[in-house]
Structure formats: C-alpha cells, structure tokens
Amino acid sequence: MLEKSFDPKTAEPRLYSAWEASGAFAPIADPDAEPFAIVIPPPNVTGSLHIGHALNNTLQDVLIRFERMRGKAALWLPGTDHAGIATQMVVERQLAAAGNATRRDLGRDEFVAKVWEWKAESGGTITNQLRRLGASCDWSRERFTLDDGLSAAVRKVFVKLHKDKLIYRDKRLVNWDPQFQTAISDLEVEQREVDGHFWHFAYPLEDGSGEIVVATTRPETMLGDTAVAVHPSDERYKHLIGRAVRLPIVNRPIPIIADEYADPEKGSGAVKITPAHDFNDFQVGKRHNLPQINILDDFARINENGPRDYQGLDRFAARKKVVETFEELGLLRGIEKTRHMVPHGDRSGVVVEPYLTDQWYVDAKVLAQPAIKAVEEGKTVFEPRHWEKTYFEWMRNIEPWCISRQLWWGHRIPAWYGPDGKIFVAETEAEARAQARELYGRDEPLRQDEDVLDTWFSSGLWAFSTLGWPEQTTDLKRFYPTNTLVTGFDIIFFWVARMMMLGIHFMGDVPFHRVFINALVRDAEGKKMSKSKGNVMDPLELVDEYGADALRFTLTAMSGQARDIKLSRERIEGYRNFGTKLWNAANFCQFNGCARAEGFDPAQVKGVLNRWIIGETVRTAQTVTAAIETCGFDGAANGLYRFIWNSFCDWYVELAKSILKGEDGAAKAEMQATSAWVLDVILKLLHPVMPFLTEELWRQTADLGAARAEPMLISARWPDLSEGLIDPKAQAEIATLVAAIGGGRAVRSELGVPGGARLPALEVVDASAEVRRIFETNSAIIQTMLRVDAISFVSAPSAGAVPFIEGADTYALPVAEHIDIAAEKVRLAKEVAARASDIAHVMKKLGNPDFLARAKEEVIEENRERLEEAEAAKAKLEAALARLEGMN
Structure with missing residues (x-):
C-alpha cells in the first residue's frame, strides 16, 4: 500500500543507492543500440554545487534519462577539472591558516603533493552533491583532468601541435595577476566599476616649442611610454606628426605618430602609447614598430627599466610619485574625477595588469577555420540559434591563445631547455634527452619549463580524452562524436570553441552535434545572484x-x-x-x-x-x-x-x-x-x-x-503510443463538459458567489442535439461539480442569470439571489479603472526612451511583466462586468 505521503529525505538516498547499485547509469551493452552521449561540463574540483550547476545538470539528466528510457546506449560521462589557479589558491590558504610554510618554502614537489592530499580528502564534494540532485552519471567512467590518461592526452596534443607549428613561444601582452604572479584568462578577469581620476599631463616638445597634453588613469605606465599618438586627420596636430616629445621624469625622446586609434573627440585628442602595458597600445606599437618597455616585475613593482628612485616601488606608490613629480615640474594640467571599469582577478581580487612576458601560444586562427565551417554547415548547431552569432563573432576575430600559466598545480608544459636555450618538446623527458643528444652529440643538462598549461587546454580535449584517446578504445569508437553539450553562454569562447577546434583537429569530426545554451538563474526580482547582495540561493x-x-x-x-x-x-x-x-x-x-x-x-x-x-x-x-x-x-x-x-x-x-x-x-x-x-x-x-x-x-x-x-x-x-488511440468524439464530449464546468466555476468565483451556495440550474442556451445528449448523459456529474440543482435547456438566459460563452456554446447561471448585482457592477467598474490606471502608468514608463536607456534590464523586464499581468487582469474583470451588463 502507498504511504500517506512522499518523504524526500528518506526516499532520495535510498533510491539513488538502488539506481547506482543496479548499474542502470551505465549505457546498455547492446551493440545495436543507438549511442547517445553527453559529457559533463567538468566542475572545478574545488567547487560546491551552486544554482547554475543545479540547472545545467538537471537539464542534462532530463536528456539522459529520456534517451535511456528510449532504449539508446545512453552515456553521461562525469568528471572534474583540476582548476589550476582555484585549487592552488585553496591549498595556499590552508597552509597560511595553519601557519605553515608558503608553497615557495615547501618547493614544487612537496607543494604539489599537498594539493594531491587535499584533492583526495575534499575533491569529491561536488560529485556527491550532484548525486543528491539525482544526476544519473555513469560514475564508473568518472574522469579527472589530471588523471594519468588525460595527462597523456594533453602531452600528446601539445607535442603534435608544436610539431605542426600551431604551438609556439612568443612575447605578448597577457592579463597578469600580481598576487598569484601568473597570466590568467579573460574568463578569470572581472571588470569592476571604481572611482578613479583622469590625470592630464603635459609632454614638452623636444625642441622646446610647446607641449602636447595627454590624459591617463594609470600615471605610472608613462614610465614605459614609447610614443604619443594623434589621429592622422586631426588638424590641431598635423604639423607635429613625425616630431618628438621629451618624456618627463624618464627624459627620453619619443615620437609623435599618426594612428586612427587616437580619437579627436576624446580629451585632447592625443594619447600616450605604452605597448608593454595596454592591449590597444600593444597593437599600435606593432603597427609602428615601437619599442616595448616593460616597467613592472612579477609583483607589479617598478623594475630596472624605471628610473632609479622608482625601482622597487609598488605600482600604486609609483602612481602617487609620478603625479607629485609632474606637479613639481609644472606639467600637471588637471585632475578629473571619473568612474571607470578596472580589471580585477576574480579570485585574488587585485587589479590585473596588461603585462609583457614570454608565454606559450596556440595559433587559434588556423584551428578556428574548420570549427567555423562546421557550424556554418550545420554539423554542430546551437540552441537557441542566436548563440551561433556570438560563436562566429569571436571565432572570426580570434587572437592567439595564451596557454601557459605561472603556477605549480596543473599539466606541466612538456618542454625542456638546453644550456644554450634551445627548446626540446617531447612527451617524456627521456624523449627530450634523446633529441638533445642528437643535437649536441652528447648528454647535456636539461631544465623543464616551470609553467603549467591553462586548464582550458586540457578541458578542450574533454569530449575525446575522457573516452580514452589517444588509445582507440571501444568507448571512443562508440560515443564520439557525442550528441549534446549543455552549458552556459559565458564559456562559449573558453570551452565550447576550444573543444570544437581541438576535436576537429585531432578526431576529424565535431565533438558534439548540438550545443544547448542554458539560461542564467536570477533571484525572484530578476537580479543576478551574488554573495554581496545576499540573494544567493543554495540548491x-x-x-x-x-x-x-x-x-x-x-x-x-x-x-x-x-x-x-x-x-x-x-x-x-x-x-x-x-x-x-x-x-x-x-x-x-x-x-x-x-x-x-x-x-x-x-x-x-x-x-x-x-x-x-x-x-x-x-x-x-x-x-x-x-x-x-x-x-x-x-x-x-x-x-x-x-x-x-x-x-x-x-x-x-x-x-x-x-x-x-x-x-x-x-x-x-x-x-x-x-x-x-x-x-x-x-x-x-x-x-x-x-x-x-x-x-x-x-x-x-x-x-x-x-x-x-x-x-x-x-x-x-x-x-510509444499510437495516434489511433486518440478518439476525437470522446475528446470533444469531455472537452464540452470541462469547458462548461470550468467556465461556470470561473463565473461563480469572479462574481463572488459563496462557495457553498447551490444555484437553481446550469442553463444551456440553444443546445444542439449532440450538446443536449452530452449534458443529459452527464447531468449528475455536472450538478455535483458545479453545485447546481438541475440542467435546463433554454432558448435564452432567464432573468437574473449571467451568460457565459465557452467555445461555440452559450450557458447561463442564475446568480441574482446570491449577489447584489448593482454593487457588484460598481465594484467591477472600480477594479477595471484601477487596472487601467496601472496600465497607463507602466506604458508611460516603457514608452520613455530615457527610462529604457537608464534602467537595468531586470527593472525593464519587471515592468513588462507587470503590464502583462495588469492587462490580463483587466480583461478578466471586463469580461465579468460584461456578463452582468448582459443579464436580462
């Protein structure tokens, strides 16, 4: 016998254990079964389940349970990402809290061993939480981006791409986190609006004939300026193009160049160019072959390229000193308060610097071309389709992908350096030594690259490395390409695109046929959830x-x-x-x-x-x-x-x-x-x-x-039910009953007829023979459910009866003895007027361009919903009023 109610607390763990023990999560062995595979977007091993995970994994589970029940060999392959910077940060904080040595005190090997210890003890938190959600992953196939098999795949891919000249070493600007002393990806950069200043500095012309004024929010970077740019068509500066200014403090001549990057409408129309410390300036510098002078060290302190009395100063202390010096020199032309966006490390919370360093890069432009074509030809489709535009926009303007990180936790780059700086890239140290021996004619000491790979590099292989590649496993042959990827829009660039590029390059086919982009979960008012707002909902x-x-x-x-x-x-x-x-x-x-x-x-x-x-x-x-x-x-x-x-x-x-x-x-x-x-x-x-x-x-x-x-x-x-089981005649008959009873209940509710009141009859107006048959056959049911004493077939509603129409049929309910009709008309008219006033107020707001330009999207959406609700309520009230007006 059924228990009185369902108790999730006791039933859920019991049922999940039974599912898992039964082997139901594994794909069926039938070789003729159609495969259907989903790879989980691997959560960080440091992570805990948040509401976005709950949505994403619920939708994946709906899909996989559905296809499993349809008899397919359904595989939902789970796993976690080693999450380089996030995991390293967790363990470093634990060391600090325990008063132990820093990672640098411990040394690389001992520190990495500590991270593995933490992973063994605490790294399974999120997978256990996914079980609580009901996720029916095949846990027997669970993978980790640093397990032996995936690590071998990473090394093989790196070596092959390097051999194909698609991985190379270069000096370029990166997002640099001074607290962690590493490059970070754009996804790990958080733009925050902060109070700041525009400082207007005068740079004297080298010949002493005048000055040119530039503005900056980062005064310390002027120590690395290598040009001043003006727009080629700006009449104010045409006569200065090709001349030079003497850079104050540093006392170095730098040229005045013409470049369209300078906006004549902004500030003075002249901009300082610091190629080593600004992404836009870096491009200007490349166009004009300007020197790149890095004036910061790994900790964002002024390095040996700065003036002697600045060396060792923190960047913000240097900023203050630069401003003070310009004021002393009489070259400070103004200070203007501003609110502007400043990049911060999402984990460290410190201001990120554009920083010129030697890093490893992937030639993403070459890899992107087949990935673009695959979506253009429909081999992979995005749902909703408008996300394809986002994908194309980024892929068609793709920049070299920086894949090296100055961390200790992660896949160490398989590159070794000889005593002369020669680089040997190989899957193992033994292979690198063999290469070196062949070059030098003898054994020479080799030093492995200290850096690790960006976590997006290893997760970019996820769709095939998790299936056993580079081994040609049964799973790989059966389940690649996978069917559907369910993920968020924020990682289309960082993960989806990279899986497309690497999957096509190494497997010769797309990694998935469909990408479903799930929505963002907001709070009840439509605001983004954040800890600072206190509106986070813990799943x-x-x-x-x-x-x-x-x-x-x-x-x-x-x-x-x-x-x-x-x-x-x-x-x-x-x-x-x-x-x-x-x-x-x-x-x-x-x-x-x-x-x-x-x-x-x-x-x-x-x-x-x-x-x-x-x-x-x-x-x-x-x-x-x-x-x-x-x-x-x-x-x-x-x-x-x-x-x-x-x-x-x-x-x-x-x-x-x-x-x-x-x-x-x-x-x-x-x-x-x-x-x-x-x-x-x-x-x-x-x-x-x-x-x-x-x-x-x-x-x-x-x-x-x-x-x-x-x-x-x-x-x-x-x-799998036959269409022939649908009986149109039965559908029509019951639909007529349901409409009449539902419509009658609505009339009773709208007009305030007491719930217990029994009405004399349901009047069926001008009933056809078929309608009459339906109501005569089911009269007892109707009388009970609508609380009426009889069914009456009439040619017109009786006096005091309220008519209502459902479909092609007209009915009436005698309600006069149970309500004050005049008072009810007045009440309904007032309600209609109140709703009309609400509608006019909201429409005025939504018709105001200033409101639409200034208001947050969630506020605009809230007003649109309010308008929709008010219009629906008004229509309902007007219908009720019309019924009363139509009474005999």
Missing part, C-alpha cells in the same frame, strides 16, 4: 527543504529559451505541491481498487471518459517527447503539469468518482484498469524531470494487479 538547502524533484521541476519548467530564470521559493513550493497532488491521485486510485489488468488494451476501451483520458495521455506523450528531443525542456515540463494537474488529477479523478462508486461492474473495472494504465504512463513521462517521486510511486504500486515488465522505472521503456 542543497532547497533540496533539504523541498526535495530534489521540486527544485528540478522548477528549473526545468522555467528554462525557456527566451529569458533567464527568476527563481523563488514560492515557485519551488508550488511544484512540490504538484508532486503531492500526483501522490494523492495515486492514493485515490489505489483506494478505489485501480490495478493493472492482464493484457489491458487501451484501444479496446469503451467508456467515453476513459477514451478521453487515454487520448489526452497520447497527446501529452507526443508533446513531451517532441519537446525533450528539441531541448524544449520548459515545454515538456509545462505539458506534463497541465496534463497531470488538470486533465488527470482534477477532471479525470473527479469525473471518475461517480463511476467508481456506481453499480456498473464492467464500467468500474474498465475505469480501474484505465486509471492504472494512465498512472503508469504518467510515471514514465514524468520520470526524467522528477525521478525520485516517480520511482518511489513505481515501487510502491508494483503489487497492484498484473506484474510490470520493468522492476525499476529508471530502466522502463519510454511510452
């Missing part, structure tokens, strides 16, 4: 409070492609109630003897109500199947919600009561068998979204009637 807390299924259903139902998700506890609670509604309906079925009948054939059902619910079940199965196939997750969830809550739990269960309590044994038996059949189909359709509750219902209803073919729902076959 594990939500699972504790509402159960994993309620959170999963909420995220799935709200994951529409058009907008971000506004998550609230009220929504999650509502979907928990949806699960409770289904549980109660199952309890009702069990209480009323509903059980699976041996050899039950839905095509042979005779009762109209049963034929109707079978048809609705078929329609829902079609809707859900088509939606999940196309990643329309919200369409699937909302279709399930409407069918289960409205069609099955409300209408079918309510309409069935009179038959289940009646004397007709054959009709009762058919309804009991039909109910059990529909409930089984519901559990299958709902399982990918709400796996725990459905599996528990499947388990607890196992002994009701005929045995099922599948003991566990996770391994059950997806419903």
Whole structure:
C-alpha cells in the first residue's frame, strides 16, 4: 500500500543507492543500440554545487534519462577539472591558516603533493552533491583532468601541435595577476566599476616649442611610454606628426605618430602609447614598430627599466610619485574625477595588469577555420540559434591563445631547455634527452619549463580524452562524436570553441552535434545572484527543504529559451505541491481498487471518459517527447503539469468518482484498469524531470494487479503510443463538459458567489442535439461539480442569470439571489479603472526612451511583466462586468 505521503529525505538516498547499485547509469551493452552521449561540463574540483550547476545538470539528466528510457546506449560521462589557479589558491590558504610554510618554502614537489592530499580528502564534494540532485552519471567512467590518461592526452596534443607549428613561444601582452604572479584568462578577469581620476599631463616638445597634453588613469605606465599618438586627420596636430616629445621624469625622446586609434573627440585628442602595458597600445606599437618597455616585475613593482628612485616601488606608490613629480615640474594640467571599469582577478581580487612576458601560444586562427565551417554547415548547431552569432563573432576575430600559466598545480608544459636555450618538446623527458643528444652529440643538462598549461587546454580535449584517446578504445569508437553539450553562454569562447577546434583537429569530426545554451538563474526580482547582495540561493538547502524533484521541476519548467530564470521559493513550493497532488491521485486510485489488468488494451476501451483520458495521455506523450528531443525542456515540463494537474488529477479523478462508486461492474473495472494504465504512463513521462517521486510511486504500486515488465522505472521503456488511440468524439464530449464546468466555476468565483451556495440550474442556451445528449448523459456529474440543482435547456438566459460563452456554446447561471448585482457592477467598474490606471502608468514608463536607456534590464523586464499581468487582469474583470451588463 502507498504511504500517506512522499518523504524526500528518506526516499532520495535510498533510491539513488538502488539506481547506482543496479548499474542502470551505465549505457546498455547492446551493440545495436543507438549511442547517445553527453559529457559533463567538468566542475572545478574545488567547487560546491551552486544554482547554475543545479540547472545545467538537471537539464542534462532530463536528456539522459529520456534517451535511456528510449532504449539508446545512453552515456553521461562525469568528471572534474583540476582548476589550476582555484585549487592552488585553496591549498595556499590552508597552509597560511595553519601557519605553515608558503608553497615557495615547501618547493614544487612537496607543494604539489599537498594539493594531491587535499584533492583526495575534499575533491569529491561536488560529485556527491550532484548525486543528491539525482544526476544519473555513469560514475564508473568518472574522469579527472589530471588523471594519468588525460595527462597523456594533453602531452600528446601539445607535442603534435608544436610539431605542426600551431604551438609556439612568443612575447605578448597577457592579463597578469600580481598576487598569484601568473597570466590568467579573460574568463578569470572581472571588470569592476571604481572611482578613479583622469590625470592630464603635459609632454614638452623636444625642441622646446610647446607641449602636447595627454590624459591617463594609470600615471605610472608613462614610465614605459614609447610614443604619443594623434589621429592622422586631426588638424590641431598635423604639423607635429613625425616630431618628438621629451618624456618627463624618464627624459627620453619619443615620437609623435599618426594612428586612427587616437580619437579627436576624446580629451585632447592625443594619447600616450605604452605597448608593454595596454592591449590597444600593444597593437599600435606593432603597427609602428615601437619599442616595448616593460616597467613592472612579477609583483607589479617598478623594475630596472624605471628610473632609479622608482625601482622597487609598488605600482600604486609609483602612481602617487609620478603625479607629485609632474606637479613639481609644472606639467600637471588637471585632475578629473571619473568612474571607470578596472580589471580585477576574480579570485585574488587585485587589479590585473596588461603585462609583457614570454608565454606559450596556440595559433587559434588556423584551428578556428574548420570549427567555423562546421557550424556554418550545420554539423554542430546551437540552441537557441542566436548563440551561433556570438560563436562566429569571436571565432572570426580570434587572437592567439595564451596557454601557459605561472603556477605549480596543473599539466606541466612538456618542454625542456638546453644550456644554450634551445627548446626540446617531447612527451617524456627521456624523449627530450634523446633529441638533445642528437643535437649536441652528447648528454647535456636539461631544465623543464616551470609553467603549467591553462586548464582550458586540457578541458578542450574533454569530449575525446575522457573516452580514452589517444588509445582507440571501444568507448571512443562508440560515443564520439557525442550528441549534446549543455552549458552556459559565458564559456562559449573558453570551452565550447576550444573543444570544437581541438576535436576537429585531432578526431576529424565535431565533438558534439548540438550545443544547448542554458539560461542564467536570477533571484525572484530578476537580479543576478551574488554573495554581496545576499540573494544567493543554495540548491542543497532547497533540496533539504523541498526535495530534489521540486527544485528540478522548477528549473526545468522555467528554462525557456527566451529569458533567464527568476527563481523563488514560492515557485519551488508550488511544484512540490504538484508532486503531492500526483501522490494523492495515486492514493485515490489505489483506494478505489485501480490495478493493472492482464493484457489491458487501451484501444479496446469503451467508456467515453476513459477514451478521453487515454487520448489526452497520447497527446501529452507526443508533446513531451517532441519537446525533450528539441531541448524544449520548459515545454515538456509545462505539458506534463497541465496534463497531470488538470486533465488527470482534477477532471479525470473527479469525473471518475461517480463511476467508481456506481453499480456498473464492467464500467468500474474498465475505469480501474484505465486509471492504472494512465498512472503508469504518467510515471514514465514524468520520470526524467522528477525521478525520485516517480520511482518511489513505481515501487510502491508494483503489487497492484498484473506484474510490470520493468522492476525499476529508471530502466522502463519510454511510452510509444499510437495516434489511433486518440478518439476525437470522446475528446470533444469531455472537452464540452470541462469547458462548461470550468467556465461556470470561473463565473461563480469572479462574481463572488459563496462557495457553498447551490444555484437553481446550469442553463444551456440553444443546445444542439449532440450538446443536449452530452449534458443529459452527464447531468449528475455536472450538478455535483458545479453545485447546481438541475440542467435546463433554454432558448435564452432567464432573468437574473449571467451568460457565459465557452467555445461555440452559450450557458447561463442564475446568480441574482446570491449577489447584489448593482454593487457588484460598481465594484467591477472600480477594479477595471484601477487596472487601467496601472496600465497607463507602466506604458508611460516603457514608452520613455530615457527610462529604457537608464534602467537595468531586470527593472525593464519587471515592468513588462507587470503590464502583462495588469492587462490580463483587466480583461478578466471586463469580461465579468460584461456578463452582468448582459443579464436580462
């Protein structure tokens, strides 16, 4: 017997253990089964589950459970990323907190050993949290970007790309984090708006005939200036192009050059050029063959290239000293307050410097061409499709990819240096030594490159390295290319594009056929979640409070492609109630003897109500199947919600009561068998979204009637229902009943008729013979559900009856004795006026270009939703008022 209610706290761990122990998460061995593979976007090994992970992994799980039930060899391959800078930071902080030596005190080998110790003890946190969410990954195939197999793949790729001249060493600008003393990727740079200043400096012309004024927010960088640029068409400076200024403090002559980078409309129209400390200036410097003078060391202190009395100063102390010196020299022309964006390391929190260093690079432009073509030709498609534009824009303007990091935790670059600086790139030190011996004619000491590879390099191989490459494994042959990648828009550049480039280059085919870009989860007001705002929602807390299924259903139902998700506890609670509604309906079925009948054939059902619910079940199965196939997750969830809550739990269960309590044994038996059949189909359709509750219902209803073919729902076959089971006549008949009862209930509610009041009749106006037959046949049900004493067939509504129209039919309810019609008209008119005022106010806002330009996107969206709600409420009130006005 079913328990009174579903208890997620006890059921979820028990069910998950049973799934895992059964081997259901592994792809079926059938060699003829169509493969369907998803590789997980590997979370950082340092990480904990956040709400974005919850959304992303829920959608992946919906897909994989769906395809598993469809009989495919479904593989969801899990794993974690070593997360170089993040993991190194965690362990360094632990060392500091314990009062132990720094990593530099420990030395590389001992420090890396400490990181491995931490990984062994704490690195599995997020994978255990994914289990709590219900993620049905094949944990037997779990990978880690630093495991032996993936490390071998990384070395092989590096060596091959170097041999193909697609990896090289170069001196270029990088994002430099002075706290960690490493280059970082653009993704690890956070732009923050801060208070600052524009300092206006005068640079005297070398011949003493005047000066040129430049402005900067970073005065210390002027120590590395190598030119002043003006626009070639700026009449104010045309006569100065080709001449020189004497750089103050440094006392070095630098040229005045013409370059379109200088904007005549900005400031003085002249800009200082520091190629070693600004990305735009670096490009200007390349165009004009300017010297690149790096004036900072790894800690962002002034180095030996700065004036003697500046050397060793921190960059901000140097900034203050530069400004003071310009003032003393009489060359400070003004200070202007400003708010501007300044790059910060997202983990260190310090200001990031554009910094000129020797690094390893990938020729991304060459690798990008086949990856662009693959999307152009539709070999890989993005959903929603507009993200292809983002992909193309970045790929067609791609820059060399800096892949080296000045860290100790990660894949150490497989390059060794000879005593003369000659570089030997090889998969092993032994191979490098053999190369050196061949060059030098003898053994020479070699030094391995100290740097490690960017984590995006190893994760760029994820779609094939996790399947065993470079070995030609069975998994690689069976599951590459994978089918679908589910990920966020923020890593299209950093991960999706790099997997495309490397997958095509090394495997000769795209790594996945479809990329689904999931939405961003915001708070209930549409604001981005952040710790500083205090609006972060912890998915594990939500699972504790509402159960994993309620959170999963909420995220799935709200994951529409058009907008971000506004998550609230009220929504999650509502979907928990949806699960409770289904549980109660199952309890009702069990209480009323509903059980699976041996050899039950839905095509042979005779009762109209049963034929109707079978048809609705078929329609829902079609809707859900088509939606999940196309990643329309919200369409699937909302279709399930409407069918289960409205069609099955409300209408079918309510309409069935009179038959289940009646004397007709054959009709009762058919309804009991039909109910059990529909409930089984519901559990299958709902399982990918709400796996725990459905599996528990499947388990607890196992002994009701005929045995099922599948003991566990996770391994059950997806419903494949014939279109022929839809009976249009039954659909029309029950739809007429549902419309009349639903419309009548709405009228009672809108006009404030007391809930317990019984009305004299439901009046059916000008009924056709078919409509009359439907209402005569089902009069008892209608009287009970609408709380009326009779069904009347009339040519026009009686006096005091409110008419309402549903479809092609007109009805009326006599309500005069239960409400004050005059007062109700006044109330409704006031409500309509109030809504009209709200609508006018919001429309005025949304029609104001200044408001649209200044307001945050979430505020604009909130107003649009408010307008939509007000218009819907007004229409409903106007309809109610019109009904009263139309009374006889």
